Amino acid sequence: DQQVKQNSPSLSVQEGRISILNCDYTNSMFDYFLWYKKYPAEGPTFLISISSIKDKNEDGRFTVFLNKSAKHLSLHIVPSQPGDSAVYFCAASDSGGGADGLTFGKGTHLIIQP
Amino acid sequence: DSGVTQTPKHLITATGQRVTLRCSPRSGDLSVYWYQQSLDQGLQFLIQYYNGEERAKGNILERFSAQQFPDLHSELNLSSLELGDSALYFCASRRDTHYGYTFGSGTRLTVV
Numbered sequence A: 001d002q003q004v005k006q007n008s009p010s011l012s013v014q015e016g017r018i019s020i021l022n023c024d025y026t027n028s029m030f031d032y033f034l035w036y037k038k039y040p041a042e043g044p045t046f047l048i049s050i051s052s053i054k055d056k057n058e059d060g061r062f063t064v065f066l067n068k069s070a071k072h073l074s075l076h077i078v079p080s081q082p083g084d085s086a087v088y089f090c091a092a093s094d095s096g097g098g099a100d101g102l103t104f105g106k107g108t109h110l111i112i113q114p
Numbered sequence B: 001d002s003g004v005t006q007t008p009k010h011l012i013t014a015t016g017q018r019v020t021l022r023c024s025p026r027s028g029d030l031s032v033y034w035y036q037q038s039l040d041q042g043l044q045f046l047i048q049y050y051n052g053e054e055r056a057k058g059n060i061l062e063r064f065s066a067q068q069f070p071d072l073h074s075e076l077n078l079s080s081l082e083l084g085d086s087a088l089y090f091c092a093s094r095r096d097t098h099y100g101y102t103f104g105s106g107t108r109l110t111v112v
Helices: none
Strands: A010-014 A019-025 A032-038 A045-051 A056-059 A062-067 A072-077 A086-093 A108-113 B005-007 B010-013 B019-024 B031-037 B043-050 B053-057 B064-068 B074-078 B087-094 B107-111
Touching: A010 A019, A019 A032, A019 A086, A019 A108, A032 A062, A045 A056, A045 A062, A045 A072, A072 A086, B005 B087, B010 B019, B019 B087, B019 B107, B031 B074, B043 B064, B043 B074, B074 B087
Parallel strands: A010 A108, B010 B107
Antiparallel strands: A019 A072, A032 A045, A032 A086, A056 A062, A062 A072, A086 A108, B005 B019, B019 B074, B031 B043, B031 B087, B043 B053, B064 B074, B087 B107
């Protein structure tokens, strides 16, 4: 069973507009959430994270929102730029006990169109 | 360069064989994680080591094993390889829970 789901395999957005990537999770023990960006032939690169004690975290053009009651998080990118075209992975961890391997979604391929 | 080094970058081997993938974590990072990314799949957590000791296991097959050495580098051993083991294998490291995970660029394993 998939504990972290990204239901949109791909998303196309015009340059300058807002990109919204969504992620749902089922494990209520998850307390730390991250977004990673991945270009072809490279490893995932950390983008932004949020702890379960918060509902929003912002870093420049990137904002992550967490709705714990709905077990849903989203990544907003404003404004979208051509360099944002990549695969975005949502990930979650249950940090209790020190075993904190990440559970990833399958990714959303974001395409920014000029 | 993320600071996490994985070797080799590419590996082609036959079914039934055994291979070893190597990971050097970022300087100062005590935790090493291994992940597998198969076609159309997200990254699957395999195993975590912390300062030389196994900390957690994920979806790791019994044919796979790993270890972390005193210098903190880690090796993932894959044996009795099957076609389905063809995947990208990523290593990540982390200093402690207050820091993010840093990934290497991966090893692409092709089993023929």
